[in-house]
Amino acid sequence: MRIAVDAMGGDNAPSEIVKGCVKAAREFSDVTLVLYGKEDLIREGLDESLTNIEIVHTDEKILSEDDPVRSIRRKKEASMVKAALSVKNGENHALFSAGNTGALLAAGTLLIGRMKGVDRPGLLGTFPSLSDKRSVFHMIDLGANADSKPLNINQYATLGTQYARHVHGIEFPTVGLLNNGTEENKGSLLTKEAYQLLKDNKEISFVGNVEARELLNGVADVVVTDGFTGNAVLKTIEGTALSMMTVLKNSIYNNGVKAKVGGLLLKDSLKGMKDLLDYSKYGGAVLFGVKAPVIKTHGSATAEPVYHTIRQIREMLDSKLLEELITYFEHAEN
Amino acid sequence: MRIAVDAMGGDNAPSEIVKGCVKAAREFSDVTLVLYGKEDLIREGLDESLTNIEIVHTDEKILSEDDPVRSIRRKKEASMVKAALSVKNGENHALFSAGNTGALLAAGTLLIGRMKGVDRPGLLGTFPSLSDKRSVFHMIDLGANADSKPLNINQYATLGTQYARHVHGIEFPTVGLLNNGTEENKGSLLTKEAYQLLKDNKEISFVGNVEARELLNGVADVVVTDGFTGNAVLKTIEGTALSMMTVLKNSIYNNGVKAKVGGLLLKDSLKGMKDLLDYSKYGGAVLFGVKAPVIKTHGSATAEPVYHTIRQIREMLDSKLLEELITYFEHAEN
Incomplete structure (x- = not known):
């Protein structure tokens, strides 16, 4: 399997991206990593004995402040654009970047393209859970869309279910709808309508509404929500955790x-608390609903999260998850 | 000033409610507290020498699982309903409860009534800020409405501004719109439209979009958002803080x-961290946009939060905030 890597995206690019790729390439001989970016900079961190790393030189890159859609359309020589096109053309099988999130979503949707039957791809992330029942949960959409419809939320549920099943080995993952109360009649117009679709969705094990207060207690394997709320919840988790560490x-x-x-005596315990919300060990966020795995890690990612994300992509490719989804959505009536 | 207290609402009612009221009555001789509930239970915790506590006996109460609107309409003898009606009739000036939130919102809106010119009352809460610039910020709507319109969000901004000014003494409070990015063009259909209204609102100092990650860093004095997102963010802050304390x-x-x-050595520091997110010292959540102060504290509130909330209501009444708002909205074109 061949993974296209945008080596120029993120705060620590390309050095940490290359370092993470080298670690992954050493461990996974079945993976070929194709690094897009400035060849001389990439070579600095490379282990030349590795035969499963290739370089495609590009001079341009997309900046974090670039307008997503415009930069994807105009910067045709940018590392992210060339990497995305290589996936579209079938030269490579998945796209990885730590760069501009909006641009990556645009590259996934506009260059690689949506799966037939999926109206709006959603961003899926994996988070720790404190429950005895499950160590992680997946949430989708974390913000690929600012305005999700009930139909989109129902599709996220199917996508999330297949991800939990194929990548995390949970045969019948439970799905909860993020809502402002647990009772069936609670919610906004959007969540009330989504609830009815989820109840009738035969591909999932729907457990009803879940509240944001219970997320980290692992109330469900998959939590679905509109992209605006998902984005706010994700950033609130991050902000609250950071604030508490600062106060402490x-x-x-x-x-x-x-x-x-x-x-000093508590150093290990405090590290444990910090690690709890460092969910980079589960890999990056998946833009789900496009024809190939498109994965984003945090802009501040260092070699270790990069390595974990390559591992995650390998698992996704290995599981034939996307092939199954493509077949499913082609035949699904929406 | 006379405050109507639903002595039967909340997990620790009536004992902790009464205890908090006794503390407040001792300190504030200008306040009369009128406690609605079972007289014999209330008397158990009372200091009979206090002349500024009165009791109105009621046998019925609204339960936490009761349907809000139905219970307000049918349980005419419930402590919360009788307390709300006493405010409507002008016998008392404000309503306080730690009981069923939905029922209190319904009691405020249906029994006491909206201010003319305010389309949808919103729930305002006060939270700690780690910034040097401000020690707290206010967020509205925390969930009084599941579907807010741009117009509502703009009204929340005016309400929040007046609250920060009159109750917290900040002459020109800044207002931020909770959004999925800080740039003006970011957001959902709802937040994009709200942004334009806020920009033109002459009653407020609008500072643009703010992100959930920065909330506890005190990016603005007042943060406005739709009730669904506000509710999710509030519950995520609580859930994340609790989870981190559990892990630690x-x-x-x-x-x-x-x-x-x-x-053991860190006991005080850990307590400090816990206190950070114990925002009960700022009082309860205000249902803002009804004709009198209607305040909700946490269902698990003990005497201390009850006392702080009485203090907060006294400040609200003292500042003539509501009279000013009523005049403003009567004359505002929306």
């Missing part, structure tokens, strides 16, 4: 010797 | 003696 650190440093010694 | 506690208890000693 400040109070350790400003409360005298006793607190400092306590902090 | 577990790792202190399960990592041997070293971690346990560290935990």
Whole structure:
């Protein structure tokens, strides 16, 4: 399998991207990584003995502040665009980038193209769960769309179910609808209508409404929501976790010797807390509903998250998940 | 000033409600608290020497699982309903409850009534901010409405501005619109349209879009959002904070003696972190846009939050905030 890597996307590109790719290439001999970007910069971090890393030189790149759709259309020599086109053309099988999220969504949708039958691709992410029942849950849509329809949310449920099944090995994953209350009659016009579609969706195990307060307690394997709410929830989790770590650190440093010694003794525990919300070990966010795996990692990703994401893409390709989805949606009536 | 208190609402009613009221009545001699509920139960916790606490006996109460609108209409003898009617009739000036949130919203809107010119009352809450610039921020709507319109969001901005000004003494509070990106062109159909109204609203200092990740960093004094998103964000903050505390506690208890000693030494710091997200010291959530202050505290509230909420209501009444808002909205063109 061949994975096209945008080596120039992200805050630490290309050095950390290359480092993560080298680690993955060493471990997975069945994967060929094709790195798109400035050849001389990429070569600096490369292990030349690896035969499963290739380089395609490009001079241009998409910046984080570039307008997504315009940059995809105009910067035809950009590393992300050339990598996306290689997937469209069948030279490579999946696209990976840590760069401009909007541009990657546009590249996935406009260059690689939607699966037939999927109206709006959604962004799926994997998060830790504190429940004994499950160690992770998946949430979709994290913000590929600002305005989702009930039909879109129902399709996210099918996509999320297949992801949990094929990539995380859960045969009958449960699906919850993020809502403002657990009772069936709760919700906005959007979620009430989505609820009815989900109830009738025979491809999924729908468990009803779930509330944001319970997300990290692992109320369901897959949580579906519109892209606007999903984006707000994702960013609230990140912001709250960061704020709490900041408060804790400040109070350790400003409360005298006793607190400092306590902090030292607790170092491992505090690291555990930080790790809880470092979900990069589960890989990146999947733009789901396009014809090939398109995966985004955090712009600040270092070699380790890059490596985990390559591993995740390999699992996706290995599982034939997308082939199954393409067949399913081709025959589904929506 | 006279505050009607639903003494039977909440998990710890009536004992903790009464305890909080006794504390408030002792401190604020200009406030009379009128407690609605079972007289014998209320008397158990009362300090009989206080002349500024009155009791109105009621046998019925609204349960947390009751349907909001139906229970308000049918349980005419319930403590919450009788307390709300006393405000409608002008016997009392504000309504306080820790009970069924939906029922309280219905009581406020249907029994006390909307201010002329406010289409949909919104729920406003006050949260801590880690910024040097401001110690708190206010967010509205936290979920009074499942489907907000651009017009509603614009009215929340005016309401929130007046609250920050009159109750927190900030002359020109900044207002941010919760959105999925900071650029003006970002957002859903709803937030894009709300943005344009907010830009033209002369009553507020609009600072543009703000993201959920930055909320606790205090990006604005007032953050406006539709009730569905606001509810999801509120519950995500609570859920993430609780999960992190759980992980930290577990790792202190399960990592041997070293971690346990560290935990003891850090006790004060950990308490500080817990306090950060205990925003009950700022009072309860205000149902804003009805003719009198209607305030909800957490169902699990103990005496201390009850006391803080009485203090908050006193400040609201003292500031003549609602009179000003009523005059403003009567004359505003929407």
